[in-house]
Amino acid sequence: QSVLTQPPSASGTPGQRVTISCSGSSSDIGRNYVLWYQQLPGRAPKLLIYNNHQRPSGVPDRFSASKSGTSASLAISGLRSEDESIYYCTAWDGSLSTWVFGGGTELTVL
Amino acid sequence: QVQLVQSGSELKKPGASVKVSCKASGYMFTNFAINWVRQAPGQGLEWMGWINTDTGKPTYAQGFTGRLVFSLDTSVTTAYLQITSLKAEDTAVYYCVRDGFKDCSRTSCFDYWGQGALVTVSS
Numbered sequence: 001q002s003v004l005t006q007p008p009s010a011s012g013t014p015g016q017r018v019t020i021s022c023s024g025s026s027s028d029i030g031r032n033y034v035l036w037y038q039q040l041p042g043r044a045p046k047l048l049i050y051n052n053h054q055r056p057s058g059v060p061d062r063f064s065a066s067k068s069g070t071s072a073s074l075a076i077s078g079l080r081s082e083d084e085s086i087y088y089c090t091a092w093d094g095s096l097s098t099w100v101f102g103g104g105t106e107l108t109v110l
Numbered sequence: 111q112v113q114l115v116q117s118g119s120e121l122k123k124p125g126a127s128v129k130v131s132c133k134a135s136g137y138m139f140t141n142f143a144i145n146w147v148r149q150a151p152g153q154g155l156e157w158m159g160w161i162n163t164d165t166g167k168p169t170y171a172q173g174f175t176g177r178l179v180f181s182l183d184t185s186v187t188t189a190y191l192q193i194t195s196l197k198a199e200d201t202a203v204y205y206c207v208r209d210g211f212k213d214c215s216r217t218s219c220f221d222y223w224g225q226g227a228l229v230t231v232s233s
Contacts, residue, residue: 002154033217035219035220037155037220044205044223044224044225044226045155045205045220045223046223047210047219047220047221050214050215050217050219050221051214051215051217051219054214054215056213056214056219056221088154088155090155090157092218096172097171097172098157098171098172099145099157100157101154101155101156101157102154103154104154104155
């Protein structure tokens with residue numbers, strides 16, 4: 001069972017905006033920054049968001065993220081078929097001294 | 111360009127050991143820590159720990175202490191993960207991951223990942 005809670009699935013149609021939530025606690029998201037990763041089938045994860053809302057170079061601005069209290073969310077606007085993937089959130093847990101992950105959200109573009 | 115290239119798939123019997131390598135290129139190896147993350151088949155991601163590539167000091171995640179060894183050979187810019195006393199539940203893809211701290215506004219971020227090494231533990 002994952003420490004961070006994500007919905008197992010999400011879906012949207014091309015061009016739509018979807019959001020994926022990530023819920024944690026005061027020892028992880030509540031106290032530390034959140035990162036988001038995208039994992040295509042059979043591939044290694046790719047960094048999408050770091051430091052709660054910042055995008056590495058090369059990540060389209062269609063991807064945005066925010067954090068409030070012990071929860072975070074990832075938003076994808078202008079949905080494209082190539083966005084079909086599994087999305088993971090992660091944060092450092094100061095009580096466990098470990099990086100904790102969400103269970104992943106599988107995004108389907110209908 | 112930054113690359114992390116890992117060794118190939120391994121098939122091991124329970125109780126055996128395995129050593130996975132991670133060859134880094136395209137950046138100053140000792141400036142960025144290396145983390146290890148694993149993913150069991152069809153499952154999510156699990157952080158195993160990290161190694162300071164400047165000092166060689168390893169830090170292991172709780173639950174792994176005693177069976178893992180992180181090591182380096184800085185002369186060939188390579189990090190290693192050794193797992194001893196393998197169990198069936200260690201079957202997973204093992205990733206080495208760079209912590210791009212200096213490139214992520216001085217916050218930890220796993221910015222470059224190896225392609226993964228599948229370790230299968232089966233009798």
